[in-house]
Amino acid sequence: MVASELPAARAGDERAFEALVEPHRRELHVHCYRMLGSLDDADDLVQETLLAAWRGLHAFAGRSSVRTWLYRIATTRSLNAIRDGRRRPPPAPAPPFEPPTPSARFEVPWLQPYPDALLGADEPSVRSLAREGVELAFVAALQTLPPRQTAALVLCDVLGFRLAEVAEMLDVAPTAVKGLLQRARAAMPAAAPATDAGAEAKLAREFASAYEADDVERVVALLTDEAWLTMPPATERYDGPPAIAAFLRASAAGRPGGGYTLLPTRAGGHPAFGCYLENRARGLLVLVPNPSATRVVGIARFLDDDLHRRFGLPDSLG
Incomplete structure (x- = not known):
């Protein structure tokens, strides 16, 4: 189905784009929540992710799955939000x-x-x-890690992406991902x-x-x-x-x-x-x-x- 929807979405068909990304919307929301610990921020970041995907669809070459591509965008947006101080409590x-x-x-x-x-x-x-992915102690502990360690741990250990895939998402070498994972695992309860x-x-x-x-x-x-x-x-x-x-x-x-x-x-x-x-x-x-x-x-x-x-x-x- 993706094979038929992708060309239509690239041609500007919004319905085809919705069909392409909708199966991943809920899990992207959970991912952004894990990264930032906030429901409100997760809402905003999912919208930002899908808007960025729509605008950047012409650059998606199809070498990875749509899901992996969306996770890369969502992770980048989450890391940018943390860097910009988005995690400020009311x-x-x-x-x-x-x-x-x-x-x-x-x-x-x-x-x-x-x-x-x-x-x-x-x-x-x-x-x-549910328990390991969004339970309070786990998500609270994630927030205390350096952001790239959080991303590596969630992408590898919770979502099961391969090391090479995570390295591409984070734009680092696989050996760097291994180091991030080792430090994150040692710090987590x-x-x-x-x-x-x-x-x-x-x-x-x-x-x-x-x-x-x-x-x-x-x-x-x-x-x-x-x-x-x-x-x-x-x-x-x-x-x-x-x-x-x-x-x-x-x-x-x-x-x-x-x-x-x-x-x-x-x-x-x-x-x-x-x-x-x-x-x-x-x-x-x-x-x-x-x-x-x-x-x-x-x-x-x-x-x-x-x-x-x-x-x-x-x-x-x-």
């Missing part, structure tokens, strides 16, 4: 209470979670990459194993019940000793159950409007919840379970009040 909202002193600084405040629904749950090839779906659902229900009730003791009982709490785009990070408990108590005591109501969804292969205060959407919360799904390793509380719409959640509760 201002963090001021809390309506005095928070305790954080344990550390969260270094990726532009991070946003990726909706599982956008991964294509009906496509096994896409679904199999071990991949998280898959969790039991039933145990994970039970843990999510228990957490939601305790969180909605502002029952800090019950929440803390569900945490591992190494648990963390982050609140992008805020830069505060709270490490360990005592620090998390102190923050949750301060939040419950100083928050106007009573307790939260949580609506379940999924983000980056993890349980997630839309947060509602006085029936109005107030961001998103993502849980990171331990491998056995008996305890919570991390809580990512995203403070973007528009983020729920990316997950198909309502603006308000009836």
Whole structure:
């Protein structure tokens, strides 16, 4: 089909071009998200990639597949966006209470979670990459690498491109790609194993019940000793159950409007919840379970009040 669509697209047929690139649009979006850690930036970069492809179609010689060609454009655009400082978080909202002193600084405040629904749950090839490809810890760790290391790791280890293909995409020698890969792999945490779906659902229900009730003791009982709490785009990070408990108590005591109501969804292969205060959407919360799904390793509380719409959640509760 590509053989017949390519000449028509080169001749200016926009429908033929759409047919050529549409099968790759979703995976390009995931790729740009991995590179920049932001849904909003991924939206922009996919549009930039397809526009560049349309304008540069005459130069596509067909020596590689259309998919490989599009990934080269998307990777180049992503690297340019990082170089130009695209990964700037929006201002963090001021809390309506005095928070305790954080344990550390969260270094990726532009991070946003990726909706599982956008991964294509009906496509096994896409679904199999969900946890390693877009889970929060993995994507956050990618953001701390030098950009070319990020690109090499994603293209080779997640997407399975050959070394020679990646070298051409990055316009470097294959030996340089090997070096980028070695340094990136050494810096990345071990991949998280898959969790039991039933145990994970039970843990999510228990957490939601305790969180909605502002029952800090019950929440803390569900945490591992190494648990963390982050609140992008805020830069505060709270490490360990005592620090998390102190923050949750301060939040419950100083928050106007009573307790939260949580609506379940999924983000980056993890349980997630839309947060509602006085029936109005107030961001998103993502849980990171331990491998056995008996305890919570991390809580990512995203403070973007528009983020729920990316997950198909309502603006308000009836």
